[in-house]
Amino acid sequence: EFIQESQWYVTWNFNFGFYEGIFKLAKDSRIPLYALNAPRKLITQIRMKGWDALSGEEKEIVPNPDLSHEEHRTLIRTIFESAELPHQMKGRGLEMVFEGLYRAQSAWDEVMALNAVRAQKREDKKVVVLVGSGHLLYNLGVNRRAYERNHLPFKTVVCIEIPEGEKNIRVSRTLADYIWAIPEEKIPAFPSVGLRLKKFDGLDNLVVESNPINGVALDAGFEKGDVILSVDGKSFFDINELRIYLAQFTWNDEAKFQLLRDARQVEILLKFAPPQEEDELE
Numbered sequence: 602e603f604i605q606e607s608q609w610y611v612t613w614n615f616n617f618g619f620y621e622g623i624f625k626l627a628k629d630s631r632i633p634l635y636a637l638n639a640p641r642k643l644i645t646q647i648r649m650k651g652w653d654a655l656s657g658e659e660k661e662i663v664p665n666p667d668l669s670h671e672e673h674r675t676l677i678r679t680i681f682e683s684a685e686l687p688h689q690m691k692g693r694g695l696e697m698v699f700e701g702l703y704r705a706q707s708a709w710d711e712v713m714a715l716n717a718v719r720a721q722k723r724e725d726k727k728v729v730v731l732v733g734s735g736h737l738l739y740n741l742g743v744n745r746r747a748y749e750r751n752h753l754p755f756k757t758v759v760c761i762e763i764p765e766g767e768k769n770i771r772v773s774r775t776l777a778d779y780i781w782a783i784p785e786e787k788i789p790a791f792p793s794v795g796l797r798l799k800k801f802d803g804l805d806n807l808v809v810e811s812n813p814i815n816g817v818a819l820d821a822g823f824e825k826g827d828v829i830l831s832v833d834g835k836s837f838f839d840i841n842e843l844r845i846y847l848a849q850f851t852w853n854d855e856a857k858f859q860l861l862r863d864a865r866q867v868e869i870l871l872k873f874a875p876p877q878e879e880d881e882l883e
Contacts, residue, residue, distance in 0.1 A: 610840065717743065
């Protein structure tokens, strides 16, 4: 019910299973939870056109992000350069889109910092903020922006995966206040599908928005513009509902897609095959 009402798989792409333990702990311990992020469409607007393109009401949701911090800019560029991006976004491709990406990243940090400060003021207690490490490395992201708003002390904890058998790992002492070493995952706990979907006015069926670039859908045969007629014989007309259905699959499962492509029906058997070791090294 929560996944449906929150439109979980429309707002986020990650399997709810990764977060379920957090929600269970908060519920069992009666710990209030606050959403920190802004609607995705506002961040997209900032990425494409800048903060000034927002309406007055939207600007009240997302404060004007500070883009002047050179160390933070360098960090984000380094992260994007090392990330698993499509080859079109490497090198010159990254140069062409980086300013937009940096505006979006900074807007995320800014709005999450603002909402964390608001949560602290409302509860008047210590606040634990759970975000991806890219939002807080070297105390340059959400943490820095929150401190600039309330000047309250903070500490950061970053998890580092340790490969099996590894005895010595060198980590910069300025990466975070605390480093939490965890065993390296051989494969993710839940498969990532990698299908971007969208709705069109006048069409009930879901449409593949772009060719998959990752997840189990990569190289499965999906193409931009494919109309999804059914999955395992079931029709889906809501993005969240289809993603809820696909989220139940685990490694080595299969799902049969019936598609409409260029006025003909196409069948694709989507295999949830676990990544092989050689794939991880590429």
